[in-house]
Amino acid sequence: MSWIDRLRRRVTRSQPWRAIFRVGVPTDDRKRALAVLGNVVLHLHPIKVKRSGIRLSYTWCMGGTAFFLFLVLTVTGILLMFYYRPTVEHAYADIVDLREVAAFGVLRELHRWGAHAMVIAVWLHMFRVFMTGSYKPPREFNWNVGVVLLVLTLLLSFTGYLLPWDQLAIWAVTVGSNMASATPFLGHEGPGSELLSLGGTPLIHVGSDARFALIGGRTIAGGTLNRFYVLHCLAIPFIAAWLIAVHFWRVRKDGGISGPM
Amino acid sequence: MDSIKGLIDLAASPPVAFTLSIVVFFTLFRSRWPWTRGGGLTMLGVGVAGLVFGLSDDELRRRVAEPDNLPIVGLVFVVGFFVWLAMSKAWANDEATERGDPTLEESERDDRVLTWPDLVFVELIAAILLTVALVVWSLLVPAPLEGPANPALAPNPSKAPWYFVGLQELLVYFDPWLAGVVIPGLIVFGLLAIPYMDRNPRGNGYYTFRERRPEILLFLFGFLVLWCQLIVVGTFVRGPNWSFYGPFESWEPARVAGTATISLSEALWVRLLGVGLPGSWLLRELPGLLVVGLWFVGLPVLALRSPWLREQRERLGRVRFHTVVFLVAVMGLLPLKMYARWLFHLQDIVHLPELLLSL
Numbered sequence: 001m002s003w004i005d006r007l008r009r010r011v012t013r014s015q016p017w018r019a020i021f022r023v024g025v026p027t028d029d030r031k032r033a034l035a036v037l038g039n040v041v042l043h044l045h046p047i048k049v050k051r052s053g054i055r056l057s058y059t060w061c062m063g064g065t066a067f068f069l070f071l072v073l074t075v076t077g078i079l080l081m082f083y084y085r086p087t088v089e090h091a092y093a094d095i096v097d098l099r100e101v102a103a104f105g106v107l108r109e110l111h112r113w114g115a116h117a118m119v120i121a122v123w124l125h126m127f128r129v130f131m132t133g134s135y136k137p138p139r140e141f142n143w144n145v146g147v148v149l150l151v152l153t154l155l156l157s158f159t160g161y162l163l164p165w166d167q168l169a170i171w172a173v174t175v176g177s178n179m180a181s182a183t184p185f186l187g188h189e190g191p192g193s194e195l196l197s198l199g200g201t202p203l204i205h206v207g208s209d210a211r212f213a214l215i216g217g218r219t220i221a222g223g224t225l226n227r228f229y230v231l232h233c234l235a236i237p238f239i240a241a242w243l244i245a246v247h248f249w250r251v252r253k254d255g256g257i258s259g260p261m
Numbered sequence: 262m263d264s265i266k267g268l269i270d271l272a273a274s275p276p277v278a279f280t281l282s283i284v285v286f287f288t289l290f291r292s293r294w295p296w297t298r299g300g301g302l303t304m305l306g307v308g309v310a311g312l313v314f315g316l317s318d319d320e321l322r323r324r325v326a327e328p329d330n331l332p333i334v335g336l337v338f339v340v341g342f343f344v345w346l347a348m349s350k351a352w353a354n355d356e357a358t359e360r361g362d363p364t365l366e367e368s369e370r371d372d373r374v375l376t377w378p379d380l381v382f383v384e385l386i387a388a389i390l391l392t393v394a395l396v397v398w399s400l401l402v403p404a405p406l407e408g409p410a411n412p413a414l415a416p417n418p419s420k421a422p423w424y425f426v427g428l429q430e431l432l433v434y435f436d437p438w439l440a441g442v443v444i445p446g447l448i449v450f451g452l453l454a455i456p457y458m459d460r461n462p463r464g465n466g467y468y469t470f471r472e473r474r475p476e477i478l479l480f481l482f483g484f485l486v487l488w489c490q491l492i493v494v495g496t497f498v499r500g501p502n503w504s505f506y507g508p509f510e511s512w513e514p515a516r517v518a519g520t521a522t523i524s525l526s527e528a529l530w531v532r533l534l535g536v537g538l539p540g541s542w543l544l545r546e547l548p549g550l551l552v553v554g555l556w557f558v559g560l561p562v563l564a565l566r567s568p569w570l571r572e573q574r575e576r577l578g579r580v581r582f583h584t585v586v587f588l589v590a591v592m593g594l595l596p597l598k599m600y601a602r603w604l605f606h607l608q609d610i611v612h613l614p615e616l617l618l619s620l
Contacts, residue, residue, distance in 0.1 A: 032377045032378065033375070035377045042376070042377070045376040045380060047376055049373060049374060049376055049379075049380050050369070050370070051372040051374055052365075052466075054379055054380050054383050057350065058468075060343060061383075061387050064387060068391055069391070072392075072395065088410075095406060096406070099406075106396070106400060108404050109399035109402070110399045111404075113398050113399055113404070114395055116423075117332075119424055120332065120336055120340075124339070124340070124343055126452075127340075127343065127344075128343070128347070130455070130477075132464075132468060133464035133466065134465070135456040135459075136456065136459070136462070136464075137456075140457060143453075147452045150452075151449060154424060157424065158422055158425070164406060166406050167409070167411060167414070168329070168405060168407045170410040170411075171415060174419065175419050175420065175425075176421045176422065178441075179437055179441025180441075182436070182437035182438040184442065187438070190438050190617060191616050191618035192617070193617065219412060220412065258466040259366070259370065259465060259466025259467075260465055260466065
C-alpha cells in the first residue's frame with residue numbers, strides 16, 4: 001500500500017470526515033440512494049428518475065438552466081451589491097467603476113446577460129412543459145407556481161433594469177411604469193378612476209394611484225431607485241426562492257417531471 | 262441588391278408582415294416536411310442567410326448589434342430551434358402510434374435510473390457548459406450603458422425592456438389600459454387557467470401533435486405570432502415616434518407619428534349618416550358597444566352551430582367552455598383591431614373620453 005492510499009484511508013476514516021460524509025464514496029446502489037437522501041440539496045430529487053427525465057432532447061434542461069442562472073444571478077448580484085449604492089448621486093458612477101476599476105470587471109456583464117438568458121430559459125421551460133402536457137393532472141398546481149415564477153422573473157428583470165441609472169434604464173422603466181397609470185379604477189388615467197371620489201374629492205390622482213405606488217413618487221427619481229433596489233435585491237428574490245423550493249418539492253411529490261402518476 | 266432590400270422593407274411593414282406570419286404559421290403546422298431534418302436545416306439555412314444578408318447592411322447591423330437587441334436575435338433562433346425540436350419529436354411519436362408502436366417516452370415509462378450518478382452528473386456537466394458559455398459571452402460583449410439618466414431628455418424612441426416591447430407595440434392598436442394592464446393580466450390568467458381548461462387526458466408525458474392539435478395551435482399562435490413576433494416588430498422596425506421603418510431604412514429623417522385615425526362613432530354618425538354626433542354618449546357609442554357585445558356574445562352563439570364545438574362544450578362543461586371562448590375572443594381582438602386600423606384607419610370601436618375608456 002502506497003503512502004497516498006494510507007493517507008486517504010486515514011482521512012476518510014477520521015471522525016470529522018465521517019461526520020460530514022455519512023455514506024462515503026457511493027459504490028453500490030444502496031449508497032447511491034443514501035447519497036441523495038442524506039444531502040439537503042440533492043434530496044430535492046427523488047432516489048430514482050424516469051429515463052425520459054434525464055434525456056436532454058426531452059427536457060431541454062431548461063428548468064435546470066433557469067434555476068442555475070438564478071443561482072448565478074444571486075451570486076453575482078451579491079457581489080455587485082458590495083460596490084453599488086442605489087442613490088441618484090452614486091448609482092451611475094458605481095456602475096462605471098464596476099467596469100473600469102473593480103476586479104473581475106465582467107461582474108455586471110455576467111449579471112445582465114445571465115438575466116436575459118434566464119428570461120428566455122423560463123419561456124422555453126414553459127414551452128417544453130406545455131408541449132409534453134406536463135401540466136396535466138396531477139401537476140396543475142405546479143404549473144400555476146411556474147406561471148407565478150415566470151411573472152416574478154420578468155419583474156426581477158424589470159426592477160433590475162433601472163439600477164444602472166443611465167438613459168436606457170430610466171426611460172425603459174418610464175415606458176413600463178406609465179402603463180400603471182392606466183390601470184382601471186386604480187390609475188389616474190385609467191377608466192373608472194373618476195368614479196372613485198369622496199365628497200367631490202378624487203381619491204385616485206397622480207399622487208395616489210397605482211403608478212405612484214409602483215415608483216414611489218410622481219416621477220422616476222431617487223425614491224424609485226431605492227424602491228426598485230429593495231424589490232430587486234430582497235423582496236422578489238425572497239418570494240422567488242421560496243416558490244422555487246415549492247416548485248421542486250411538488251415535482252417530486254407529483255411523481256417526477258411529467259407523465260401520469 | 263437594393264431592390265431586394267426594398268422588397269424586404271415592404272414585406273416588413275406591420276400589415277404585410279403580420280399577414281405573412283399568419284400564412285406561414287398555418288402552412289408550417291399543416292405540413293410534415295418542415296419538421297423533418299431536411300425541413301429544419303432548410304429553415305435554419307434561410308434564417309442564417311437572412312441574418313448574413315441583413316448584417317451586410319450598415320443600418321441594420323447597427324440596430325442588431327445594439328447590446329440589448331442581441332438577446333432578441335438569439336431568441337429568434339433559439340425559439341425556432343426548440344419549436345422544431347418539439348414538433349419533430351411530436352411527429353415521430355405520432356407516426357409510431359399510427360404504426361401501433363409505443364411512443365419513445367412510453368417505451369421507457371418503467372425504466373428508472375438512479376439520481377446519483379445519472380441525473381446529478383448531467384446537471385454538473387450542464388452547469389459547467391453554461392458557465393463557460395456565459396463567461397465567454399460576458400467577455401466578448403460589454404453590457405450596455407448609455408449616458409447618465411436625464412429626466413429632461415427623452416430618447417426617441419423610448420423603448421421598454423425587450424420582453425415588454427411586444428406589449429408596447431400593442432399600444433399602437435389599443436389604449437394603455439388594455440395594452441398595458443388588462444391584456445397582460447389576461448395573458449397571465451389564461452396561462453394559469455390552462456391546466457383547468459384543458460381536459461384532454463392524452464399527451465401527458467410525451468410529445469404529440471395529433472392528439473392535441475387545437476391546444477398546441479392555440480398556444481403556439483399566441484406564443485409565436487402574437488408574443489415573439491410583436492417583440493421582433495417593436496425592436497427592429499419601430500423607430501422615432503414609434504413609426505414604421507423598414508429593416509434597411511434609415512431613421513433619418515424621422516417620420517411623424519402614425520396616420521390620422523377615426524373612431525367608429527365618428528365614422529358612422531358623421532361620415533356615413535352625415536347627422537353629426539348625438540349628444541348622449543350612450544346613443545353615440547351604441548353601435549360600438551353593440552360590435553363589442555356581438556364579438557364576445559354573438560361569436561360564441563354563432564360558434565355553437567358547429568357540432569365539434571357543441572361536443573367540446575359537453576365535454577368541458579359550460580364554465581370551462583365559455584372561459585376558453587372568452588380568452589380566444591380576447592386573443593382574436595388583437596388581429597381584428599390591427600386589421601381595422603390598417604384597412605380603415607379605425608382606432609376606437611368604443612370611444613368614451615367621458616369615462617377615460619376606449620376600446
